[in-house]
Structure formats: C-alpha cells, structure tokens
Amino acid sequence: MTREELNAILQKEGNYKAFEYKGYKCRILRMGEGMDPEYRMFHLCGYVLLTKEDRCYGKEYDTIPYTIHGGFTYSSHRLHNQPEEGWRIGFDCAHACDISLPYQLNSELSSAVYRTMDYVEEELKRLVDQIVADRG
Template sequence: MTADELKAKIDLEGDRKDFTYKEHECRVLRMPITGHLCGYVGVCTSSSSLHGIDYGSLDSVEVHGGLTYSGEMPDSGKWWFGFDCAHYGDHVPFCSLVGREVYRDMRYVTEELKSLVDQIINIEEDREDDNS
C-alpha cells in the first residue's frame, strides 16, 4: 500500500467507530498524533465482576498485542478494556514509512473487538460460576 493509498483509506475510515456487540459497547479510536487505532470494550455495568479490574490480571485474554488499557472513559460510566495497534510489525501511520509493517484497519480492529467481547463474556460467566 502506498502512502497515498493509506491516506485515502484513513480518510475513508474516519477517526472513531462505535458499535454494540452482544450487548457490549465497543469503540475504535484513532490516536491523533500517531494515527494508529485502538479498540475498547465497555463492561456493561458496575455490577460486573470485571468492573474495576486491571487489565494486567486478565492474562488469559488473547487480542492483538494483548490488553494495554483498563479504566473509565470520560463520556461513559463503564469500565473499559482495550488494546492498541502500535506494536512491533504494526504500521503506525503518522510515524512510520510505508514498508513491511501491517496497517491494522477498522475492519481488523472491529473483528478483534468481537473476539474480546466473547472472551469477556466467558470470563464473567466463569467468575459467576465460581461465586455460586
């Protein structure tokens, strides 16, 4: 992909995408300085067994580059888990030359978020079973 093709793709994708998957709020955000995408899943309620949990304690989660975020977002009372696409081998659009790195686009991040939601649901169910 040339630099012009990448710029056109980024312009077409935009900087944010919000969607719901299996009753979980999902969000893709483009980082303004670097241009890479990050994906986030909001835990539905504060009664969730995962609300307030640090991402580092969820080491069984498999998502691109691993979880790199947990916390609240200013416009939501939910607890969020997230990952970023600025790891070795990822193309960081505003910082890298187009080369061998792979640009992780909105479609890729959306699919990773769906997988993350499925894993979060399973973890929540396992924690509920352990507490009953």
C-alpha cells in the same frame, strides 16, 4: 504500502466507530486528532465497556486474562478524560508489527501491517465473545 495508499485508507475509514455486540458497547478511535503533528501516529485503538458483573471490572489492564491483538494497553472508568458508567478495557494497534503513519515508510518495518477499522472491530467482537464465555 505507500503513504498515499495509507492516507486513502485513513480518509475512507474515518476516526471513530461505535457499535454494540452481544449487549456490550464497543468503540474504535483513531489516535492523533488534535495532537502535535510531530507525535501523531494515527493508529486505531479498540475499547469494550464492562459492567460490574464482569470478572475484569476494575482490574488493571496488565492483569486481564483475555487475548487481544498486542495485549491490553488500557483499563479505566474514563475514556479520554470522559467519565463513563462502567469500566473500559482496550488495546492499540501501534506495536512493532503495526503500521503507524510516521513509521510506515521505515525500511526496517517493511513487514508491518496496517490494522484496519474492520480488523479492530473483529478483535473487539472476539474479546466480547471471551467475556461472555467467561460469564457462563
């Protein structure tokens, strides 16, 4: 994938998506806006807002038993310093197998894949399905 192709995808997708699935609030955010250009990666992160009734409410991300792309990398009652009602868990698409803007032309990462907004949405839905099944 060339830089131009990736930039076209980034422009088309936008930086934010909110949706609800099976009663759970889900958010997708692109990292990098407002950051020092040297540190911008522009990868996507996905989050699901849990309620107190959910088994993983209040748990640290490294103890969450569900499966998600690359594993969980986030758990908090805040999302980017904004307090919320509930407990947010999430993951990112900035792993060795993922394309992040500064690294996509690195020959060592030629097999890396850009994780699209649609991909992250499907991962979040799969996560919600696991949460719902866990609740019985």
